[in-house]
Amino acid sequence: MCSLFGIWQGDNLLLLLQTPENIFSDASLYLHIYILGFLFLFLYNVGTGIFTALGDSRTPLYFLIGSSLGNIALDLLFVIAFDMGVAGVAWATFLAQGIACVLALITLFFRLKKLQTTEAHQFFSFAVLGQVTKVAVPSILQQCFVSVGNLFIQGLVNSYGSAVIAGYSGAIKLNTFGVTCMTTLSNGLSSFTAQNLGAGKKDRVQEGFRAGAKMGILVSLPFVLVYFFFSEAAMGLFMKSESAEAIAAGAMFLKIVTPFYFVVSTKVMCDGVLRGGSAMLYFMTTTFTDLVLRVVLAFVFAIGFGLGSTGIWLSWPFGWSISCILSYVFYRKKPWEKRSYDTL
Structure with missing residues (x-):
């Protein structure tokens, strides 16, 4: 449904985002090709979730690394060798994601076949669906x-x-790289927490958090040092032919x-x-707070205070800091001690 909607309304979404005319056609072309890979992204993430639940975080990491390297190789092939431009970059991403998805699902299929279980196999369970929905729907809403906030x-x-x-x-590419490393640790901590609560070892939750x-x-430390003190050089990795104004904006x-x-690291661990x-x-409350603050303050600082693009950048630390405080307060409440996990 998301793919169909994106193909149908992609150009209108770009217009809504005030995409400049000089890059509109390239943006539209890239978006329409990239959208075709949504199904691959969904299935890959489902597979990653199952691998993680089985206690195996290495296998999806290997596929992710392979996909990233494959994406780079295909970028070079399509853009430099075949001179496909923006379309080449988009198709490279599509193919890299698709191959990683298919290989991950094949590996998962054979892994699940080896599992020994004493219970009869159920094709579908409403009880399991209810449990999954209870956890999944808030995550879907959060995403x-x-x-929407990023838009x-x-x-x-x-x-x-x-x-x-x-x-x-x-x-944003550089920022995403750094933050993703932290969120990956957070995902591991989430699995650690769930596994220990399921085993009745609630005392290990705080040990895991620490x-x-x-x-x-x-x-976080290496990213802070490199990005802060060598921001222009880091930007140069992605912007060899861009203007000094663009590099200055990204460095700021x-x-x-x-x-x-x-601060982000503490928040995502909580x-x-x-x-x-x-x-x-x-x-959901902490995520929504972070998002609303960032969006509202971006407009207030950029337009209300006349700070321009710098005002947008300033909204990020404010949103992160306040939502981090909330996350830590909620963590200190220890909600996991007030419920039973026998049915999970």
Whole structure:
């Protein structure tokens, strides 16, 4: 449904985001090709979730690394060798995601066949569906909130011209790389929490959080140092032929947000425990707070205070900091101690 809607309304969405005319056709072409891979993304994430639940986080990591390297290789092939331009980049992403998805599902199929179980196989269970829905729906809503919020922010960024758009795009790639490392640790902590609660070892939850928080800080430190002190050089990795204005805009984003990576790390570790303990209402509350603050403050700082694109970048630390405080308060409430996990 998302793919069909995106193909149908893709151009209108780009217009809604105030995409500049000089890059509109390329953006439309890339979007319509990229959307075709939504099914691959969905199935891959389902497979990753099952692997993680089985205690195997390495296998999906291998497929992710292979997909990333394959994407780079296909980019070079399609763009440089075949001179396909933007379409080549889009098709490279589509193929890399598709191959990773198919290989992951094949591996998962053979892995599940080896599992020994004393219970008769059920093709479908409403009880299991109810349990999955209870956890999945809040996560789906959370992702929707994030996506919608990012659309508002992207639309505001687009209003400042192609140079700022280019700078933001490059900086976001670098930022995503750093934050993804932290969220990956958070996902591991979530699985650790769920497994220990299921085994009745609630006392290990806080031990896991402390270990995760320390690891998160260690992972954050290199990104903070590199992105803050070498922001222009880091931007140059993605923007060899871009203008000085674009590099300056992206570097400013990195200098403003990266000192708060330690805050983000603490937040996502708290969120990992909350998700693992099925405290989804708390998790949604912190995520929604972060998102609303970032969107509202981006407009207030950029337009209300006349700070321009710098005002947009400033909204990130504010949203992260306040939502981090909320996440930690909810974590300290220890909601997992107030419920039974026998039926999960």
